Amino acid sequence: MIFLARYQKTALQIVLIFVAIGLLWLVLFSNILPELTGFKLAPSLVYFVFLILAALYLYKALSVPLEKSEQISRALSHNERKYRTLVEEINEVIFVIDQMGRITYISPAITLLTGFSPNELIGRLFVEFIDPRDEETVFKAFKERLRGQVAPLQYRILSKDGSSRWVRSLSKPYKNEQGNIGVRGVLMDVTDLVEKDMALIESEARWRALVEQAPDYIITTDLKGKIEFVNRSFFNVPEKQIIGQMIHDLVPTTQMKRVQEAIEKVTQKGGLHRFEIELNVEGQKHWYLVRTGPIKKNDVIVGLTFIATEITRNKNYERELEEIQAHLQKLVSERTLELKSANREIRSLDRLINEQLKDFETRLTKFLEKVESCAVQSAPPHLKEIQKEAERIKKQFAEIYRQLKEHGH
Numbered sequence: 001m002i003f004l005a006r007y008q009k010t011a012l013q014i015v016l017i018f019v020a021i022g023l024l025w026l027v028l029f030s031n032i033l034p035e036l037t038g039f040k041l042a043p044s045l046v047y048f049v050f051l052i053l054a055a056l057y058l059y060k061a062l063s064v065p066l067e068k069s070e071q072i073s074r075a076l077s078h079n080e081r082k083y084r085t086l087v088e089e090i091n092e093v094i095f096v097i098d099q100m101g102r103i104t105y106i107s108p109a110i111t112l113l114t115g116f117s118p119n120e121l122i123g124r125l126f127v128e129f130i131d132p133r134d135e136e137t138v139f140k141a142f143k144e145r146l147r148g149q150v151a152p153l154q155y156r157i158l159s160k161d162g163s164s165r166w167v168r169s170l171s172k173p174y175k176n177e178q179g180n181i182g183v184r185g186v187l188m189d190v191t192d193l194v195e196k197d198m199a200l201i202e203s204e205a206r207w208r209a210l211v212e213q214a215p216d217y218i219i220t221t222d223l224k225g226k227i228e229f230v231n232r233s234f235f236n237v238p239e240k241q242i243i244g245q246m247i248h249d250l251v252p253t254t255q256m257k258r259v260q261e262a263i264e265k266v267t268q269k270g271g272l273h274r275f276e277i278e279l280n281v282e283g284q285k286h287w288y289l290v291r292t293g294p295i296k297k298n299d300v301i302v303g304l305t306f307i308a309t310e311i312t313r314n315k316n317y318e319r320e321l322e323e324i325q326a327h328l329q330k331l332v333s334e335r336t337l338e339l340k341s342a343n344r345e346i347r348s349l350d351r352l353i354n355e356q357l358k359d360f361e362t363r364l365t366k367f368l369e370k371v372e373s374c375a376v377q378s379a380p381p382h383l384k385e386i387q388k389e390a391e392r393i394k395k396q397f398a399e400i401y402r403q404l405k406e407h408g409h
Helices: 006-037 044-089 109-114 132-146 191-213 253-269 312-378 383-408
Strands: 093-097 103-106 153-158 164-175 181-189 217-221 227-230 273-281 284-297 300-310
Touching: 093 109, 093 164, 109 153, 109 164, 109 181, 132 153, 132 164, 132 181, 164 191, 253 273, 253 284, 253 300, 284 312
Parallel strands: none
Antiparallel strands: 093 103, 093 181, 153 164, 164 181, 217 227, 217 300, 273 284, 284 300
C-alpha cells in the first residue's frame, strides 16, 4: 500500500478528474460524434497521450504548491499548539470578550486568580465578576476600547470565595471572522503590589501628619545644606519660599559658623551633632536646640536632617534660676555677716557681763564684809535681816553669772 501525503492525494484527485474528462472526450469524439455526424477527428490515441502527458505535468505543477501549502498548514498548526500551550501556561490571564460583553475565551490561569474554571466563565457577562465598587469604571473603559481607545486599567475582580483581587489589564479592540468588534487583552494579578502601595501611602500619610503637626521645626537638606523639605512655615515664611534656600541663610551671620560646623561634622563622621542657636524674631530672642543627623541610602550619606526644638522657656527658667540662686547667695552672705556680727556682739556682751559681774560680786562681797563688821561692832537689831538679804542677793547674782557663762560657751 502506497502512503501519500495529503497534498499528493489532492493533486492525484485533480489529475484523475482530468484523465476521466479526457477519457470521456475520447469516447465522445472518437466513437459517438463520428457516428452521429459523420465527422471524424484526428487520431484519438494521440490526443489521449497528450492528455496523459498534460495530466502528469498538471500533477507535477499542482503537487509543488500543494506541498508548500501543506508545510505552511503544518507550521501553522504547530505554532497554534505552541502558542496555545504558552497562553494556557503563563500566569497572566488572556481573555476575549464580544461586543455584548460576554466572555468568549479566557485562559486557564483564571483559576489560580479567582478559583473559577474557564468553563464557568465563558458565555457569561464579564461585569458579573467585577467588584461593584469598580463596575462603572470598568464598563466605561470597555466602551472606550470598542471605540479604539487603548490604555491600561487597574480595578478589582471577584473571586469564587467572594473576596476581591486587584488586577491590571491591557486590552484593545479586534474583529472576528464575522466582522463583529470585540475586546481582547491580558489580566495581571497586582494585589500584593496594590496592598503594599496602599500601606506605604497610609504610612506616609500618617508620618507626614505627625511631622507636619510636630511642634519642632523639621528640615531636610542635601549634603551642601540646600533645603529640600520643611514641615511648616518658618516664622511666617511659607514653606515654598524656604525650599531651595541654604539652611545657614535662615540664621543670623553670627550663628552661621555653628550650622556650617554641624554640616561638616555629620557629613564627615556620620554621627549626630547638637548645638544651640539664638534667633532674634520681631525684637524677641528665641533659643533653639538643634539636632543634626545623616540621611543614608545603602549606607551612603545623601542628605541631612535638622530638628530644632525651641528652648526659650527653658532658657528663661535657667536665667531666673540663676538670678534666684544669686539672690539666695547674697542673702546667705548677708545673713552670715549678720550672724558673725551678732556673735561678736554676744561675745563682747559676754565679756562685758563677765567683767561687770565679777566686779559686782567683788564689790558686793566687800559690802557684805563691811556690813558684817558693822554688825559685830554695833549689833543693830535688824542687822541679821540685812545679812540674810545680802546673802540672797549674792546667791542670785552667782546663779545669773553661772547661766550667762553657760550661754556664752
